[in-house]
Amino acid sequence: GIQVEQSPPDLILQEGANSTLRCNFSDSVNNLQWFHQNPWGQLINLFYIPSGTKQNGRLSATTVATERYSLLYISSSQTTDSGVYFCAVGVPSGTYKYIFGTGTRLKVLA
Amino acid sequence: EAGVTQSPTHLIKTRGQQVTLRCSPISGHTSVYWYQQALGLGLQFLLWYDEGEERNRGNFPPRFSGRQFPNYSSELNVNALELEDSALYLCASSRNRDQPQHFGDGTRLSIL
Numbered sequence A: 001g002i003q004v005e006q007s008p009p010d011l012i013l014q015e016g017a018n019s020t021l022r023c024n025f026s027d028s029v030n031n032l033q034w035f036h037q038n039p040w041g042q043l044i045n046l047f048y049i050p051s052g053t054k055q056n057g058r059l060s061a062t063t064v065a066t067e068r069y070s071l072l073y074i075s076s077s078q079t080t081d082s083g084v085y086f087c088a089v090g091v092p093s094g095t096y097k098y099i100f101g102t103g104t105r106l107k108v109l110a
Numbered sequence B: 001e002a003g004v005t006q007s008p009t010h011l012i013k014t015r016g017q018q019v020t021l022r023c024s025p026i027s028g029h030t031s032v033y034w035y036q037q038a039l040g041l042g043l044q045f046l047l048w049y050d051e052g053e054e055r056n057r058g059n060f061p062p063r064f065s066g067r068q069f070p071n072y073s074s075e076l077n078v079n080a081l082e083l084e085d086s087a088l089y090l091c092a093s094s095r096n097r098d099q100p101q102h103f104g105d106g107t108r109l110s111i112l
Helices: none
Strands: A004-007 A010-014 A019-025 A031-037 A043-048 A052-056 A059-064 A069-074 A083-091 A097-100 A104-109 B005-007 B010-013 B019-024 B031-037 B044-050 B053-057 B064-068 B074-078 B087-094 B107-111
Touching: A004 A083, A010 A019, A019 A031, A019 A083, A019 A104, A031 A069, A043 A052, A043 A059, A069 A083, A097 B044, B005 B087, B010 B019, B019 B087, B019 B107, B031 B074, B044 B064, B044 B074, B053 B064, B074 B087
Parallel strands: A010 A104, B010 B107
Antiparallel strands: A004 A019, A019 A069, A031 A043, A031 A083, A052 A059, A059 A069, A083 A097, A083 A104, B005 B019, B019 B074, B031 B044, B031 B087, B044 B053, B064 B074, B087 B107
């Protein structure tokens, strides 16, 4: 089945630093989302981005579907950005499935 | 617009018992998804319902089951609870399978 791998698995930043999170997937996908899971377990939608580039404030994302990867950029990081970032893909092959990546655990230090 | 709501927020059960978790989707959303997240781990896809039908299920035993009602709300049932069923159970909804999923706050299930 499809593999969805995220890197790096863990990341520690000083407040104000920039970072790039990567999501690689091994097969064609119909859709791709980025989520932030806060320390209380809530999953927050960041981007729905099956292809192209989107920006929302300090965050932006790019998906290159033909090369099977997506990137999430966080600029001027804040302590509230801490948590786990997941990408998730919808896979059309066979019976439609939703697969979450392995996650990147981010800690931003004040 | 009200978000996805789940109940209860917390639940404690013992081995062998049965549990029912509930989810109300965002108005206008017909697809409901269930995920299991064991402590410190990623999300595992459990079930997908759309228009009242089960469309797909993940690699979970048959004691995990559910249904979707005509108003698109959904229940997840787990029979014969085991210790490893302790997890956060998350429900999401979307307009259809190719639209963004929006998550509820989850139900934390602890098995003693």
